Amino acid sequence: MQITDYTKEFKYNWKLAAPVMLGMLGHTFVSFVDNIMVGQLGTAELAAVSLGNSFMFIAMSLGIGFSTAITPLIAEADAAQNFLKGKSFFKHGLFLCTVLGVLLFLLVFFAKPIMYLMKQPEEVVELAIPYLDLVAFSLIPLIVFQGFKQFSDGLSMTRYPMYATILGNIINIVLNYLLIFGKFGFPELGIVGAAYGTLASRVIMVWYLWFLLQSKEKSKAYVTNIKFFDLNKFKLKKLLNLGAPSAMQMFFEVAIFTAAIWLSGLLGKNPQAANQIALNLSSMTFMVAMGLSVASMVRVGNQKGLKNYVELRRIAFSIFLLGVILATCFAVLFFVFHDYLPKIYVDFDDAENLADNTEVISIASKLLIAAAIFQISDSIQVLVLGALRGLQDVKIPTVITFISYWLIGFPISWYLGKEDAYGSFGIWLGLLSGLTTAAILLYIRFNYLTKKLILSNIK
Template sequence: MKFLRSETVNESKLLLKLAGPIIIGQLGQNLIQLADTVMVGHLGPVALGASAFASSVFIVFLIFGLGMLAPMTAMFAHAQGQEDHPRGGTLLGHSLLVALGIGVVLTSVLMGLLPYLHIFGQRAEVLEAGAAFYQVITWSIIPSLIYQAYKQFTDGLGRTKVAMYVMLAGVVINVVGNYLLINGHYGFPKLGLVGAAWASLAARVLMMLTMICYVHFHPQFKKHLVNPWLRSFDKQTLQNIIRLGIPSGFTFFFEVGAFASCAVMMGWFGAIPLAAHQIALSLASTSFMVTMGIGISSSIRVGFELGRGDYKMARHAGLTAILLGGAYMTLCGLGFFVLRHWLPTFYVSDPDVIAWAAQFFVVVALFEIFDGVQAVAIGALRGMSDTQWPGVIAFFAYWIMGLPGGYYLAFHLGVGPIGIWIGLLIGLIFASILLTYRFHRLSQRFIS
């Protein structure tokens, strides 16, 4: 027992060492959206609701692309565990090809969807304010995915600080851009809501360019980039990335799509509940970024240990990470409950929006726990190259149980807007239980 506790402590330290820079980078990614929410919030509930709606549609497609690339972290870590350095460079070239291809497709789909945004049932003032924001933010998908491909590469090699510094620089660029373009300071045009979209686009383009330059010019990556990409193209490698990436993308899509659908349903209650929903979601998403960092580190650890052939240690790393994620989010849930009336005041002064957000935080306090567990369990499974069953579980949890449950509570039982959040809680409960059980059973098979 003492040995087991010692191993758990050591593994926790290793996970957190890897996760620390990833967490800061993930928080930075969310801070770009958080900065938009806070700075747009001063323009009023309609502008905040419009950005929430446009972002909810956009983020579903972006997340699908990020999910397509997510298995790459474990693949890079697996090659590192085998000490096959040129393999890492080959995988990077193929992942960039996938990133560019899926980026073009998603951008085209989003632009094609623009004339049909009214089908989501939003109010006219929200659609009018959000259309220009939506058009600009759509162009940031391609640079976001290319940046992500390089991030997966550096993270998978254990160089997690690289993306962290780049992301932090991106946050600064975004905040400064918001300040200049939303309000028209220092001679810049006063663009209002759309200024936030231009600032986010500029930040993501500069982040992409920085990652490209750093990876290709820093000496530490030369041993990985020894083979010319065109000569090392391998159809089987590309097919393998796509085979793992598509179900992983749909796993992300089903979860984030459920949250985006909840934002759409919340809009049916009006701009004030929608603005409150955006506030609660943005803070919950900020805490979730920490868990995502732990999940990515679990994917790295599990993939690395499998590359070394140590299956028992791979299982231990995954289970320890799941425990860490659940414990952290329990603390976050307590914080949200205690501070539920105070936190919304950072965004708005409207008493109705604050009151609705405080109600939502009561439910958020509960689902934080399950959200933490499921996020890390998905990362651990990804480290084992298991992406198909997590996709099935996500579809069942969110689209069979969570969304219909929330809709029924909100619109048929008369619970109102908070019923939508209860539906999310139901989906997360099912996802956390089923994904953890899946990792337990699959990792057991490796060591039995």
């Protein structure tokens, strides 16, 4: 094949992925705004949000990872024009997402005392606990929203979750400003105000996405007259078989980044705050890759429904190529501006915290060099993972992600991240190793499976 066989797909890939990217960026932008506003209060407050969100990231990874099982099933049913099958999988997926949201809230709520056993700075823990109480409850609307979002993506209606996320962001920013700093007569709640903003915005996002979907002809019949408790064991089992490994895949990756937060906390509040800055910036570029990953999942799922495996492989590679090009651009951006980007997060006019802020910026700027290097491997692994989910191949990729992040990445982070070794930069070298291993092994898996499908189709 010629290069144009892949590049001609860029326009449609971008059209499908761009709203997902913006929606994903919206989730990260909530954290971005929280971090900037809370960063004005001090490095201890920023570290507290980082610590509290580290528990949230683990729970979110399980919920969001599980919800991705809905997308390929809807995409396959949509390509086959099987409405009843599609609606049934959506209903069962929404039910499981709701149950999972409640369970994850309870898990995080009762896990708070673990913070005291983690050797984190005491002032950081004291600030993090009241923040986590409210943010944990927001897991319920967030995972329900993900159920609607993944369904909408499966129908290739990727714009509507984006609109809901934009509205949620606007509400979050306004409430943050009012409640963190106590503006216009509102109480000054500090980082707890950020938690209230997050909770309110996520409730409104669920309502608004449902409102949009029930007003569109293609999706109205799916999202109305749902017999929520009329459940089928086979459909539940199918979703659990796809969703549980997908949840573990995302959990293994997010958990190693969360471990990086905890390892940074062992070095002190300033390394932890610096880690949060670098993590927040790199997670924003990762959401672009996540958007393309959803496009990969949808388009591969469509071709699987049509049993057109040659076309499936060509389309997947076109998405991989686009992802690598974008990741390279982000890598250059991080490398060139690694000294400047972290300065957005702290207040250099705060004379009292100037020494802390200066140290945080110095550490964060070095971490962005590591983040620049792993942009490409991070992008490849998530794009190929999306394509494998589109093929409904989830068990072997789960094993691959565990090996990559926890048998290779984490030991390197732990060993090189000690204070007498490379410190914070060593932690991120472990992240780079895990992501690169995952990218290579997942690509080998996809290449093997698609060639096998093509050969079996010819026979």
